Amino acid sequence: MIPVRSFWTGVVATLAAVFACALPAAAQDIAIRNATVLTVANGTIENGTVLVRGGRITAVGRDVAIPAGVQVIDGTGMYVMPGIIDAHSHMAIEGGINEGSESVTPEVIIPVRDDDQTIYRALAGGVTSALLLHGSANTIGGQGAVIKMRWGLPADSLHFDGAHRIVKFALGENVTRASSSAPDSLRRFPKSRMGVEQTLRWWFSQAREYDTEWQAYRQRGDRNAVPPRRDLRLEALADIMRGDIKVHAHSYRGDEILMLMRVAEDFGFRINTFQHVLEGYKVADEMAEHGAMASTFAESWGYKIEAQDAIPHNMAIMTDRGVVVSVNSDSGERVRRMYQEAAIGMKYGGMSETEALKMITLNPAMQLGVDNLVGTIEVGKQADLAIFSAHPFAPEAHVEMTLVDGKVYFDRDQAMTLRKLIDSQRNITTTTEDDR
Amino acid sequence: MKLARVILAALAALGTLPADSAAQASPGQEGTFVIRGATVWTGTGQTLENVDVVIRDGRIEAVGPNAAATGATEIDGRGRFVYPGMIDAYTPLGLSEIGGISTMNLRSEMGEFNPHMRAVVAINVDSDMMAITRANGVTTAITAPSGGLISGQAALVNMAGWTWEDMAVEQSAAFVLNYPREPSFGFRGGPPNPAQERAARERIDEQIRDLETVLATARAYDGQRAAGSQQTDLMYEALRPLVRGEVPALISADTEEQIRAAVELGREYGMKVIINGGREAWKVRELLATNDVPVVLGSLQSNPAADAPYDAIFAQPGVLHEAGVRFAFSTGGAANARHVPYHAALAVGFGLPKDVAMQALTIWPAQMFGAADQIGSIEAGKVATLFVTSGDPLDIRSQVSDVFIKGRRVPLDDRHTRLYEKYNARPGGS
Numbered sequence: 001m002i003p004v005r006s007f008w009t010g011v012v013a014t015l016a017a018v019f020a021c022a023l024p025a026a027a028q029d030i031a032i033r034n035a036t037v038l039t040v041a042n043g044t045i046e047n048g049t050v051l052v053r054g055g056r057i058t059a060v061g062r063d064v065a066i067p068a069g070v071q072v073i074d075g076t077g078m079y080v081m082p083g084i085i086d087a088h089s090h091m092a093i094e095g096g097i098n099e100g101s102e103s104v105t106p107e108v109i110i111p112v113r114d115d116d117q118t119i120y121r122a123l124a125g126g127v128t129s130a131l132l133l134h135g136s137a138n139t140i141g142g143q144g145a146v147i148k149m150r151w152g153l154p155a156d157s158l159h160f161d162g163a164h165r166i167v168k169f170a171l172g173e174n175v176t177r178a179s180s181s182a183p184d185s186l187r188r189f190p191k192s193r194m195g196v197e198q199t200l201r202w203w204f205s206q207a208r209e210y211d212t213e214w215q216a217y218r219q220r221g222d223r224n225a226v227p228p229r230r231d232l233r234l235e236a237l238a239d240i241m242r243g244d245i246k247v248h249a250h251s252y253r254g255d256e257i258l259m260l261m262r263v264a265e266d267f268g269f270r271i272n273t274f275q276h277v278l279e280g281y282k283v284a285d286e287m288a289e290h291g292a293m294a295s296t297f298a299e300s301w302g303y304k305i306e307a308q309d310a311i312p313h314n315m316a317i318m319t320d321r322g323v324v325v326s327v328n329s330d331s332g333e334r335v336r337r338m339y340q341e342a343a344i345g346m347k348y349g350g351m352s353e354t355e356a357l358k359m360i361t362l363n364p365a366m367q368l369g370v371d372n373l374v375g376t377i378e379v380g381k382q383a384d385l386a387i388f389s390a391h392p393f394a395p396e397a398h399v400e401m402t403l404v405d406g407k408v409y410f411d412r413d414q415a416m417t418l419r420k421l422i423d424s425q426r427n428i429t430t431t432t433e434d435d436r
Numbered sequence: 437m438k439l440a441r442v443i444l445a446a447l448a449a450l451g452t453l454p455a456d457s458a459a460q461a462s463p464g465q466e467g468t469f470v471i472r473g474a475t476v477w478t479g480t481g482q483t484l485e486n487v488d489v490v491i492r493d494g495r496i497e498a499v500g501p502n503a504a505a506t507g508a509t510e511i512d513g514r515g516r517f518v519y520p521g522m523i524d525a526y527t528p529l530g531l532s533e534i535g536g537i538s539t540m541n542l543r544s545e546m547g548e549f550n551p552h553m554r555a556v557v558a559i560n561v562d563s564d565m566m567a568i569t570r571a572n573g574v575t576t577a578i579t580a581p582s583g584g585l586i587s588g589q590a591a592l593v594n595m596a597g598w599t600w601e602d603m604a605v606e607q608s609a610a611f612v613l614n615y616p617r618e619p620s621f622g623f624r625g626g627p628p629n630p631a632q633e634r635a636a637r638e639r640i641d642e643q644i645r646d647l648e649t650v651l652a653t654a655r656a657y658d659g660q661r662a663a664g665s666q667q668t669d670l671m672y673e674a675l676r677p678l679v680r681g682e683v684p685a686l687i688s689a690d691t692e693e694q695i696r697a698a699v700e701l702g703r704e705y706g707m708k709v710i711i712n713g714g715r716e717a718w719k720v721r722e723l724l725a726t727n728d729v730p731v732v733l734g735s736l737q738s739n740p741a742a743d744a745p746y747d748a749i750f751a752q753p754g755v756l757h758e759a760g761v762r763f764a765f766s767t768g769g770a771a772n773a774r775h776v777p778y779h780a781a782l783a784v785g786f787g788l789p790k791d792v793a794m795q796a797l798t799i800w801p802a803q804m805f806g807a808a809d810q811i812g813s814i815e816a817g818k819v820a821t822l823f824v825t826s827g828d829p830l831d832i833r834s835q836v837s838d839v840f841i842k843g844r845r846v847p848l849d850d851r852h853t854r855l856y857e858k859y860n861a862r863p864g865g866s
Contacts, residue, residue, distance in 0.1 A: 117742065120746065121739070121746050124746045124747070179536065281855075281856075281859050282859055284859075285862070285864050299771075299772050299775060300771070300772075301771055301852075302533070302534055302535065302564075302565060302770070302771040303534070303535040303536055303771065304534060304535065304536030304537070305534060305536065305537060307534075307536075308534060309855060311851075311852040311855050311856055312852065313852065313853075313855075313856040313860070317856070317859055317860055320860075332739060333737055333738060333739050334737070336739075336746075337737075337782065340778055340781070340782075340832060343832035343833060344775075344832055346832070346833050347832050347833060347834075347835070348852075348856075349856065349860075389785075390785075393831070393832060393833055394831060395778075395780075395781035395784045395785065395790070395793075395828065395830035395831050395832075396784050396785055396790075397785050398747075398750075398785040398786055415745075415746070419745055
């Protein structure tokens, strides 16, 4: 008996492991029928159909003919929304990358890992893309990565083609190591917000000179001339000034947000997105004028002194004043329920449902430079979709299915089936061991 | 609402504020009130439509249709819903303000055994976090000391009041115990080596022995005192209601092993046990149901263990309910205790019936902490701690319009709304 049972145990275990862990989704043509479609771009469609072919959305509406051979998902009672995009995540990178010694490191590019189960749990919360960033210990940090949640594929395949190159800046308590009790002799410059401004100005001055030198060299076109010494750090800073690399700046207080915009303006570039930006509401007009976007927390406040004036109405005020606002997770926990975070925008300051939905779809897509590809349910866009059991802001909501590039990467029914399979297998193992 | 505040501010600026305006500031306006024509979720298994709730002398005087309420301030409840105040069953509210500043977090004492420490005496009445909490209908919370094996006594307190005595529903609502557990070794160090594991295990065994010694001594002490001994000791005197089963033991325990041991500890030393945290409570649900041991669930905003199902934490309340285990929700924090109903909503998304979720936010924690005779439901004679909302309290989109604590109409402005009003009124913009 035991050998036979063990054989099947092994088969089941292998199958379960394969399915649960690392089976890349298969390409398919799919139609989600009879669902409530939250397009974000063009309102809500009751009893709507979303047709997906070749990884793209090919039709959206009430009367969409479903061609033969297309897999049909019955969306009765369900809600379909664009896949959720998280504009600030630390998943899928080596645990806790941070740079606490060098203040300026824009030439560094963080590596992506494919084995972090946060990717799967994010999918289970309807998330399809994220901006991966390192920590906030230095003023000008390294370059992040924009990924799609293609769980099961190798790291190289997770990168989101077409996304911005993004560098992380940081301001305030973290870069000044404000909570450090080390003596000055063991600390680095800057240790105040004033020092942060001058760090920025000094390095961008250097980079401007460097760039001028190179431009002059190139203009001369003299093959025999000795080229200037190449410096990858200054080169990256020059790319930032040219707008080839977009700045996402960790920030809290209104003063530092305003300061960074003025420094950037002096050097001829723009801050693409302020991250956290908890006091963005105090300088929202200035942000709108500068053209900066904002990616914030929904409810976090009071955990340190620079978060003392954080208010949940931040999202609403900034939106009112013309700033493109997203709400992010910054957490392997919150990423699983970003739909709740977005709903908080409706509670405080009275955002509309569409504005709130945009904060986890179209707006972060704009911030990552992929709004032409994802972020709404529109014909031609990549089919990154989340299917909910109820309205995503309703208490009874959970995610039934998540699609990336038109492929099902999360399916709750399948997850539950596999769980039963694994549980039964575990029970068999236990019994077998007890028998011995 | 907004207009009323603007007018009030304008009157204040002119120095023509009505005489009773001081009474409208925290902790609220005293008086007689009637909420007319609302849908009332009583917490006793009923939802009453189109009824009035009369509040007088701090209590609920009547709940029913066309209630008489002479001299009462009328509140239009049509299209609105009345619920008992919600309870966050584990927080540091009032003891802890800004997390990152050590001087604002005086929550733990020296040493392992501090049963005589009383959280209630150290509550900052003017905590910004309490004001923000009550504005969303979370009227009451367990505020608990931390650290050591017996941290001290947690209090059940309202989020408004003139003094901590005024705020307290139960000054000593539970003793906070922490069942010994493995220290975290930190992700940078990798898994512990065998020597570290052995040392940790030995330390846990030693702590368990210490805890049992203290509890056994407390029983003996209680026996001697009951027999007339006049020799007293502050610590053991404090422990008497615990080992007599008069005040519950809120024992933090997450793993199956810890929970079983905590239940056993209660049985052995005559303690009424409430499990605190209970991440694996579903694994011992039959034990908990059989022994009528309730659970204060740790924050649902937390990740399951690496080898647990993705929805283990969200789905657990539904599983416990089906097994007949009572529980309460908690945030474990102060800043967002206001959003404890959305922790419950996560459970609703994964199978917990809405009515049960509301019970676990109101009457169940009131029962667990011995306050069900005062709060947790809307019934004539009970203390008027309740709120009025535009919809389902579990739905983030619902808006709370009125909050009553001990019959006082609590102002709903707080640090957040004041900053919002200021910057929302900034001229300019697009």
